[in-house]
Amino acid sequence: MGRTLTFDIFRYNPADPASRPHTDRFELEETERMTLFIALNKIREEIDPTLMFDFCCRAGICGACAMVINGRPGLACHTKTRDMPAAITLMPLPAFKLVGDLSVDTGTWFRGMYDKIESWVHTNKVFDPAAKEERMDNGLAERIYELDRCIECGCCVAACGTALMREDFLGAVALNRLARFILDPRDERTEKDYFDLVGTDEGIFGCMGLLACEDVCPKQIPLQEQLGKLRRKMALAAVKNLLPKFLNKDF
Amino acid sequence: MRIIQSDVLSVGAGLAGERVAIEAAENGFSAICLSIVPARRSHSSAAQGGMQAALGNSAMGEGDSPDVHFADTVKGSDWGCDQEVARLFCNGAPIAMRQMAFWGVPWNRVVPGEQTYYKGGKPFTAFEKPENEGLIHSRNFGGTAKWRTCYTSDGTGHCVLFTLDNRAAQVGVTVVDKVEAVALIHDGETCMGAVVRCLKTGELTAYLAKATLIATGGFGRIYRESTNAVICDGGGLIAALDTGVASLGNMEAVQFHPTGIVPTDILVTEGCRGDGGTLLDKNEYRFMPDYEPDKAELASRDVVSRRMTEHMRKGLGVASPYGDHLWLDIRHLGEHHIRTKLREVDEICQSFLGVDPVTQLIPVRPTQHYSMGGVRTNKDGAAYGLKGLFSAGESACWDMHGFNRLGGNSLAETVVAGMIVGAKIVEFLKGTESVIKTGVVRDAMAAQEARIKGLVAGVNGRENPYAVKNAMHDAIMKGAGIFRNGHDLEVCVADLQEILARSRKVGLRSSGQGANPELTMALKIEGMVKLALCVAYGALKRTESRGAHTREDYPERNDRDWLTRTLATWQPGADLPTLAYEPATHTFELPPGDRGYGGGKIIARDE
Secondary structure (H helix, E strand, C coil), X not given: CCCEEEEEEEECCCCCCCXXXXXXXXXXXXXXXXXXXXXXXHHHHHCCCCCCXXXXXXXXXXXXXXXXXXXXXXXXXXXXXXHCCCEEEEECCCCCEEEECCEEEHHHHHHHHHHHCCCCCCCCCCCCCCCCCCCCXXXXXXXXXXXXXXXXXXXXXXXXXXXXXXXCCXXXXXXXXXXXXXXXXXXXCCHHHHHHHHCCCCCHHHCCCCCHHHHHCCCCCCHHHHHHHHHHHHHHHHHHHHCCHHHCCCC | CCEEEEXXXXXXXXXXXXXXXXXXXXXXXXXXXXXXXXXXXXXXXXXXXXXXXXXXXXXXXXXXXXXXXXXXXXXXXXCCCCHHHHHHHHHHHHHHHHHHHHHCCCCCECXXXXXXXXXXXXXXXXXXXXXXXXXXXXXXXXXXXXXXXXXCCCCHHHHHHHHHHHHHHHCCCEEEECEEEEEEEECCCEEEEEEEEECXXXXXXXXXXXXXXXXXXXXXXXXXXXXXXXXXXXXHHHHHHCCCCCCEECCCCEEEEEEEECCCCCECCCHHHHCCCEEXXXXXXXXXXXXXXXXXXXXXXXXXXHHXXXXXXXXXXXXXXXXXXXXXXXXXXXXXXXXXXXXXXXHHHHHHHCCCCCCCCEEEEEEEEEECCEEEECCCCEECCCECEEECHHHEECCCCCCCCCXXXXXXXXXXXXXXXXXXXXXXXXXXCCCCCHHHHHHHHHHHHHHXXXXXXXXXXXXXXXXXXXXXXXXXXXXXXXXXXXXXXXXXHHHHHHHHHHHCCECCCCCCCCCCHHHHHHHHHHHHHHXXXXXXXXXXXXXXXXXXXXXXXXCCEEHHHHCEEEEEECCCCCCCCEEEEEECCCCCCCCCCCCCCCXXXXXXXXX
16 A cells, blocks of 8 residues: 555536636545545545535445546446556546536436436336236346346446437437336337337437447446347337238237 | 426435325326435435335245234334334335336246245245245345345345336426425425525525425434445435424434445445354454354344444454454355355455455444434324425334334335325325415525525635534544443533534635535535434433433333433524424334343333
């Protein structure tokens, strides 16, 4: 231990007319088991009280602290300084609106995304409080859970070439979310319904296949696999839509 | 002045807040949830374990019923709970879990046939009935007679929160994120909404509503060492307390968890000790058998936490830059067991500590975990003292937890209370018209604007809000932690009163523009110190040991004098809360008896 760490941190406060985007340097003595969560709080409490950044659960579960750490999107809470060189550069996630310094507005982006893909179970059934729950195969429940694990940190969006070029691109996170509903028998949407949502360049056809989304996902969700499956399924749905109605059955 | 109006305003968009908002929206009322963070980052998401509901589908849950759940809950509360509320909760839980399934939660389901489970680190088999195939399964949690914890692998809170947030979007609930309620708008009789500061721009807005709900979760961050998310700073409780008329209930009832990791206080599961993990001191000596010869590390949560603290007080803790701690040793369980059965523990150690638990010791210490206290409400969720104000979830003292809540009951409470209180709020909305006194709204807004200007200008002084926070942490960790006694609590209360005076003199070093975090802290610190005083002063006055509240100088549970709930209010300008008491419960379905663990003498009601 005993290293002196230097933090080069992006600074900009959009609410302050005098503020210009720049980088500030801070120095800290490294302590045992230090994480970026500890380091950033120390900087704010002891050196610069205006430094803006987000943490919430600080345990890798909520996704609030995603930022670009030495050039790579990741969660600051489980980044240990001892795994890094003494020079650390921190930047806010691109693709999201900047709140200030390292803090970005992921809430608005994600709310827009799930309004667009209607991220809820679509069913015509009505809940009956007197009845037992509908049965589900446990294996299927676990497969849905695997896709439900996304914490919406935004790393995959920030690392996505298409998302950086076109604002309306839904991103791997949306396609993963939709894959979860396609798998879920409680959702009564048809393949055509799904195709209408994502069968465009904003959806499955916008992806350039750079694979960065999956590389940076802190939850190791197989995002590209979901995209591949969706593309095949949607292509099939597109073909079926061209066929005469009497042939248009599930196969 | 920017004004936004709705039928229901929930301060907080975790599970309880969203569940209430959904109930209102489904019944045709407009509902807004305010949240410091995007709703899906709420602390609700961090709960991994599960939600208790007596479904009785699994082999180990066979014979379970709301009656058994009720008995567990009342015993767990050390008879400090409101039994009428505990009954409502236990009866409602199965419905709420099924409803969550209907909305999309991927609960783990019963797999029929012979299954291998673990208890105390040892495998055993149980036969799951074929006729229960595909129904909601349940796992084991401490302190319950039956296995009844519904779960989705290791991400229950996350899955349930995402499902509820989906439902909220579907039924048209408006969620406004990165905003914070800094004060309630009220005339001393009726609550009309809240003054809300935008955490993106710093702008103030008046949110007006017929019904205002406090659902801001726990207030663990008044302690330095807490498993709570950093947003759990008691914001909603502070707003309620500052009205001078709303009461906080049982603030001294604070639960600690034995094994938070050092330095970041993330939990590692009790399963480590269940599977055979041991606790070591600075000499790598296993000390628990000296204190608890029978159960050692497997004694109940509160007992282990107390013994760990006792041992560290003898100077046998391991010194670190973050304070003293002890070691958790699971090395002897072997690589295979650790990497598979304790995978989550392995990941936490590797990701957040850089410790490999197969070969290295895990630094741990007892850590603040759950707040049983909160905004005191009646069984309908309506706050005492102010019409139109409600509370649900951890921020509320509803009060089904009494002085100690059971694992899995807190997460279940969020949706069950949300469902029940939501329905009561709908009834309230149907019988109420908005009464908006524009003068009251204007004054409330002006008061907060003036407060912010004063902090920026340093009109009361230039105390550093972070330094005040650290002083508060020192005082409460020392005096109102796991072990409590008259002397330490008196020192703690006196220290906190001095710190309260300092908190009233904070001023900014910066300009306070935009989403300024120093201003956010400065606006909150006085209220946090007040909450700390409610805890410490309530604990000083409660001369007994009940549930998580342990007095070394009063080791017995005293039903004769203290089968009561503490109510704390705060008069303007005071430097201590005003305490009053009410009976813990009006109905006794289950008369006071022994909890069955934790030991200790009981002074009976008629002694």
